[in-house]
Amino acid sequence: DTGVSQNPRHKITKRGQNVTFRCDPISEHNRLYWYRQTLGQGPEFLTYFQNEAQLEKSRLLSDRFSAERPKGSFSTLEIQRTEQGDSAMYLCASSWTGGRSTEAFFGQGTRLTVV
Amino acid sequence: DAKTTQPPSMDCAEGRAANLPCNHSTISGNEYVYWYRQIHSQGPQYIIHGLKNNETNEMASLIITEDRKSSTLILPHATLRDTAVYYCIVRVPMDSSYKLIFGSGTRLLVRP
Numbered sequence: 001d002t003g004v005s006q007n008p009r010h011k012i013t014k015r016g017q018n019v020t021f022r023c024d025p026i027s028e029h030n031r032l033y034w035y036r037q038t039l040g041q042g043p044e045f046l047t048y049f050q051n052e053a054q055l056e057k058s059r060l061l062s063d064r065f066s067a068e069r070p071k072g073s074f075s076t077l078e079i080q081r082t083e084q085g086d087s088a089m090y091l092c093a094s095s096w097t098g099g100r101s102t103e104a105f106f107g108q109g110t111r112l113t114v115v
Numbered sequence: 116d117a118k119t120t121q122p123p124s125m126d127c128a129e130g131r132a133a134n135l136p137c138n139h140s141t142i143s144g145n146e147y148v149y150w151y152r153q154i155h156s157q158g159p160q161y162i163i164h165g166l167k168n169n170e171t172n173e174m175a176s177l178i179i180t181e182d183r184k185s186s187t188l189i190l191p192h193a194t195l196r197d198t199a200v201y202y203c204i205v206r207v208p209m210d211s212s213y214k215l216i217f218g219s220g221t222r223l224l225v226r227p
Contacts, residue, residue, distance in 0.1 A: 004158070031212055042202050042217030043159065048209070055210045091158055095212075103149070104215065106158030 004107035006092050012113045013082055020078045021110045025094030032075050033104060034067055036060065037089040049075060050097075082114045118142060118205040119218035126224040133190040135221050137203030140184040148179060149204040149215060150188045152197075159202065162188065193225045 005024040035043035051072035069075040093104040151159040176189040200220040
């Protein structure tokens with residue numbers, strides 16, 4: 001087990017293009033979270049899945065953003081018609097409901113640059 | 116909206132204790148205090164968490180005041196590899212889980 005994996009690590013795109021990021025959580029973790037981090041700020045919560053169900057979405061998640069976790073394993077985050085303000089680090093985290101350890105483990109993130 | 120305030124930067128000498136303060140005066144009774152750190156270009160790394168009692172693990176100690184309005188993270192013997200941004204976080208319950216509300220963090224520099 002290598003922890004939470006995110007791909008790609010870096011993405012540069014032109015304004016108006018669509019992008020998709022992938023997150024592979026730790027294998028036994030049933031909870032998956034997406035956060036966004038802009039330069040010099042702490043991460044901000046975007047959305048949360050328990051298994052395949054998306055149970056919470058932040059108001060930061062505009063209509064151009066969509067996240068899926070189709071089989072309760074990996075997740076994708078798509079941004080349509082990207083804007084320069086979407087430039088940020090997108091972080092995925094996972095956790096498990098059972099056991100003593102409930103902390104969220106983060107991946108290394110996908111850094112998006114919109115030019 | 117952030118529920119914690121931290122000094123933007125601190126430094127300490129290698130081998131000495133690093134004491135990182137955090138204010139969370141609006142914390143609710145069922146909200147935990149978490150600490151994560153982030154080394155440049157990596158994802159946040161869990162350090163420790165607590166609700167009311169002081170906590171200790173192999174990485175650090177967490178001291179929470181009795182009124183729960185503030186806490187201090189203690190790295191007992193800081194090393195150069197502890198240079199990072201340290202986030203004091205309030206864990207807020209939501210539908211069947213929780214979300215982490217990060218502040219702006221404290222940039223800790225450990226000097227040789």
